[in-house]
Amino acid sequence: MTTFRFTSLGARLLAGAAIVLALPPSAAAAKPTIIRGSPTPTITTYATGFNNPRGLKFGPDGMLYVAEGGVGGTGSTEGECTQVIPPIGPYTGSPTGSRISRVENGVRVTFNDKFASSQTSALTGNLVSGVADIAWVGGTMYAVTAGGGCSHGVLGHPNGVYRVNGNNTPELVANLSAYYQSHPVANPEEDDFEPDGTAYSMIASGGSLYVVEPNHGELDRVSTSGSISRVADISATQGHIVPTAIAQRGAFYIGNLNTFPIVPGSSKILRVTLGGQVQTVATGLTTVVGVAFDSRARMYVLENTVTAGEPAGGEGEIVRFTGTRRETLVTGLTLPTAMTFGPDGALYVSNVGFGPPPIGLGEVLRIRIDD
Numbered sequence: 001m002t003t004f005r006f007t008s009l010g011a012r013l014l015a016g017a018a019i020v021l022a023l024p025p026s027a028a029a030a031k032p033t034i035i036r037g038s039p040t041p042t043i044t045t046y047a048t049g050f051n052n053p054r055g056l057k058f059g060p061d062g063m064l065y066v067a068e069g070g071v072g073g074t075g076s077t078e079g080e081c082t083q084v085i086p087p088i089g090p091y092t093g094s095p096t097g098s099r100i101s102r103v104e105n106g107v108r109v110t111f112n113d114k115f116a117s118s119q120t121s122a123l124t125g126n127l128v129s130g131v132a133d134i135a136w137v138g139g140t141m142y143a144v145t146a147g148g149g150c151s152h153g154v155l156g157h158p159n160g161v162y163r164v165n166g167n168n169t170p171e172l173v174a175n176l177s178a179y180y181q182s183h184p185v186a187n188p189e190e191d192d193f194e195p196d197g198t199a200y201s202m203i204a205s206g207g208s209l210y211v212v213e214p215n216h217g218e219l220d221r222v223s224t225s226g227s228i229s230r231v232a233d234i235s236a237t238q239g240h241i242v243p244t245a246i247a248q249r250g251a252f253y254i255g256n257l258n259t260f261p262i263v264p265g266s267s268k269i270l271r272v273t274l275g276g277q278v279q280t281v282a283t284g285l286t287t288v289v290g291v292a293f294d295s296r297a298r299m300y301v302l303e304n305t306v307t308a309g310e311p312a313g314g315e316g317e318i319v320r321f322t323g324t325r326r327e328t329l330v331t332g333l334t335l336p337t338a339m340t341f342g343p344d345g346a347l348y349v350s351n352v353g354f355g356p357p358p359i360g361l362g363e364v365l366r367i368r369i370d371d
């Protein structure tokens with residue numbers, strides 16, 4: 001079994017794969033429809049020069065901010081703490097290899113570059129993690145990290161939720177590394193266990209922050225004062241399915257990556273209530289890394305790779321659900337990692353977000369769908 005990292009990304013979604021939506025009994029028997037190529041989206045490059053771009057959101061100032069996994073590092077903590085076992089580990093890292101960028105007039109500008117970044121072993125391609133996602137509460141930016149912690153080669157810089165003010169040193173609000181280690185889930189995956197966790201997505205809701213952790217398989221609530229509580233142990237009911245993306249429409253909607261080798265149609269969307277109840281609402285998806293809802297309550301799902309085996313460039317897709325109707329809107333994305341709606345109603349996607357050398361190859365695409 002492998003970790004959530006993109007050496008195990010998804011496979012092609014089969015045109016005839018079953019889709020299951022949570023519907024009233026009168027509509028539950030309706031057979032989904034898959035429509036490809038309609039409507040035709042307009043895709044443009046919004047900004048370039050990112051190092052492993054991940055979660056992205058528009059801030060209160062109307063500008064787009066992008067979390068970046070960064071460039072990794074060479075520091076090692078072998079002998080100082082429990083390491084991630086080979087072939088994923090041991091990790092090496094750097095206290096300041098990751099950053100958050102802001103897009104100003106189409107140009108990437110560094111907003112804060114004082115975050116830890118780490119990379120897997122050479123056997124798994126030196127894959128990089130750092131800042132995973134960002135969100136705002138009361139006009140204040142918060143970041144969640146995945147590249148820190150002793151098991152990632154970065155002692156003294158735990159994974160957690162950080163308060164961010166421009167280019168000042170981020171302030172640790174909640175130590176997720178410590179929480180994950182002291183609050184184990186029901187069904188951890190021993191073959192690729194990450195002691196410090198590898199948080200993937202975060203959203204703000206009701207004055208709190210909600211973080212999805214894929215390796216352990218959980219959804220946690222983090223207050224701005226630093227308290228952490230578990231909303232749902234997803235591993236308890238679903239096993240090691242590698243939950244990744246999160247959106248909210250009343251309840252939370254969480255997509256999963258799943259493990260390698262990629263099995264087409266093996267990913268799904270879960271509906272998770274504030275009380276922790278978990279229900280499957282859509283199946284037949286592959287390597288889900290993004291979920292979003294538009295103003296008409298239609299659900300958009302970002303898939304990283306849609307062919308069997310290993311992740312591949314040019315295989316990413318965006319699909320949309322309107323009731324039981326399913327449409328593939330966009331194909332040909334290259335290792336996308338996250339998406340968000342902008343104030344203009346367009347989708348913004350982190351593309352070339354995982355795998356390639358971290359030399360500024362990442363980009364953000366703007367996707368307009370007129371219908």
